[in-house]
Amino acid sequence: MLRAPEPARQQAGVSLVELLIGITIGLFIVGASLMALQMQLRESRTLIAQNRLMQDLRAATDLMARDLRRVSYWGAADHAVWPPTGVASAAINPYTTMTTSGSAVAFRYSRDAVENDVVDGNEQFSYRLRNGVLELQLGTSPWQAMTDSTTMRVTRFEITPTEQLRSLAGSCTTPCPTADLNCPPQLHVRSLMLMLTAQGVGETTIERSVRSTVRLRNDTITGHCPA
Secondary structure, three states: OOOOOOOOOOOOOOHHHHHHHHHHHHHHHHHHHHHHHHHHHHHHHHHHHHHHHHHHHHHHHHHHHHHHHHOOOOOOOHHHHOOOOOOOOOOOOOOOOEOOOOHHHHEEOOOOOOOOOOHHHHHEEEEEEEEEEEEEEEOOOOOOOOOOOOOOOEEEEEEEEEEOOOOOOOOEEEEEOOOOOOOOEEEEEEEEEEEEEEEEEOOEEEEEEEEEEEEEEEEEEEEOOOO
C-alpha cells in the first residue's frame, strides 16, 4: 500500500529587518574596537615620545654635569695656600673664572699632564641655548649642537651658582695679623643648580624638565697664611 508523501518542512531563517539589525550591531562593535585601538596607539605614541624626551634631557644634563664638576681644577692648587720654596707670595688659580649670563655659561679647568699654569685653548668651555638647541664650544672653535633639533626643542636652560665660605685658619701655623684682611685663607664650597626644560618636536603638549645639583669638586681657595 502506497503512503502519501509527507508535507515539506518549513525552513527557518531571518528576515531582512533582522539581518539589517545584525549588520548594524556588528558595524558598531567593529567601530568601537577600532576607536579603542586608535586611542591606545595614540597613548602609546605619546608615552614613547615622553620617555624619549626625558632620556634626551637626562643625557644632555649628565654630559654638562660631568664637565661642570671639574670647573676650576688646577694641578697646582696647593700653591694657593703654601707658596713653593723661594716664592714670596701664594699663586693664583688661573682657572677660577666662570661666568653665567642668561642661557649661557663659560668656565675653565686644567687638562695638563704637567701643570703649566696657563689657560690653553683646550681648557676653555662654553654652553649656551640658541634657537631651541643646546650648543657646546671648546676654546675658540665653532659651536657644536649637543641636542637634536628634530626630536626636541629646549625652551629653558638655567645655571644658578651657590657658594659657602669655610675658614681655613686651622691650617695656619701662626696667627694672622689683624691688618691682613686676606688672612686666614677661606675655602669656597660651590654648587650649581642646573635646569633644563624641553618640548617634543611635533608634540608641543609634551614638555618635561630636569633639575640637577652639581657639587664642584675643585673648591676655590682665597687668602693665605702668614709668611
